[in-house]
């Protein structure tokens with residue numbers, strides 16, 4: 500195999516151009532999905548936001564939940580964004596307030612707790628609320644943010660059941676606000692390249708795919724191991740990236756699934772959720788996608804076997820450091836700050852009144868797939884995905 504760095508047709512220049520003018524991978528890869536979020540009502544009924552029509556100012560984002568992802572990734576990314584900035588915080592922990600205020604120059608008037616959060620409706624500095632709480636709390640805070648007249652980003656998974664997704668989508672639609680999911684990899688060049696190679700059939704039809712994402716989980720008391728807060732185990736947390744990878748690489752939605760729970764080597768730690776599981780998603784055209792999610796081992800890959808060879812990411816879902824190969828050699832694509840791109844894209848979508856490429860409907864689709872995988876795992880039967 501030719502191992503030299505190849506110049507992909509989807510070049511650095513083309514990629515940068517695409518990032519600046521379109522909404523990322525969606526138009527390429529999600530043909531079957533209505534990309535217009537229900538929340539993309541341009542009427543902007545609620546006028547609490549200070550964003551004026553055609554206004555090119557940076558939109559203010561308030562982060563809800565100042566945990567590891569908000570503090571380690573999103574706040575630093577918001578120092579690199581062009582179309583939005585960190586304007587406010589919502590936290591239940593008094594000690595975090597001073598640290599965040601001084602580190603990010605956040606005024607007192609933009610600091611909220613979970614009790615007074617709804618009064619954010621009167622704050623014109625906040626255009627977008629970004630919910631970064633444990634999974635089962637996304638629905639409540641997205642709905643409250645929409646009712647406060649704010650555009651909303653929900654972290655993945657969007658919710659722990661499709662009914663909550665429906666309520667979230669409806670609340671944003673009712674408020675005339677946009678809803679987006681924190682699917683950062685839709686703005687990451689190597690994953691975009693997988694989508695291009697797959698949907699454009701550059702190496703012919705995909706015959707099968709595989710993906711795995713996992714890590715050994717530490718603290719046994721954390722919410723990720725509590726079903727009522729997490730919705731489930733590693734499938735909810737990291738397996739969702741494999742599901743996403745299959746969908747954007749193939750450019751279709753799955754129609755059925757089988758699944759198997761892995762062994763529990765630590766039944767105390769994993770009393771509430773699975774330790775690991777494997778699943779097989781069937782896509783139209785008899786494409787089978789084998790996924791694995793684990794809280795016991797390190798996994799991080801996305802592979803497509805096509806008629807003319809295999810293309811893959813051997814380091815697929817991390818915040819940086821993606822690596823990829825094609826039948827023509829390694830991929831060589833730009834490194835970006837995924838979260839900065841993701842948030843800037845949403846801010847641009849709001850400003851330009853265009854749909855987001857990662858809408859609530861996509862979040863709901865994935866929540867439905869996750870539910871089907873759990874049903875297949877519990878019953879041992881093939882479950883159709885409607």
Ligand code: NAD
Pocket residue numbers: 564565566567568569591592631632633634636654655656681682683722728736
């Ligand atoms: P975390 O535990 O580090 O932070 C959670 C925050 O929620 C904490 O500040 C905690 O105080 C707060 N909180 C409020 N109410 C809580 C309650 N009842 N129980 C527990 N915590 C409560 O978690 P995290 O890793 O930051 O994950 C938060 C969300 O972000 C999750 O939905 C997760 O799936 C998502 N996430 C996404 C990515 C990504 O790459 N897109 C990466 C990590 C996490």
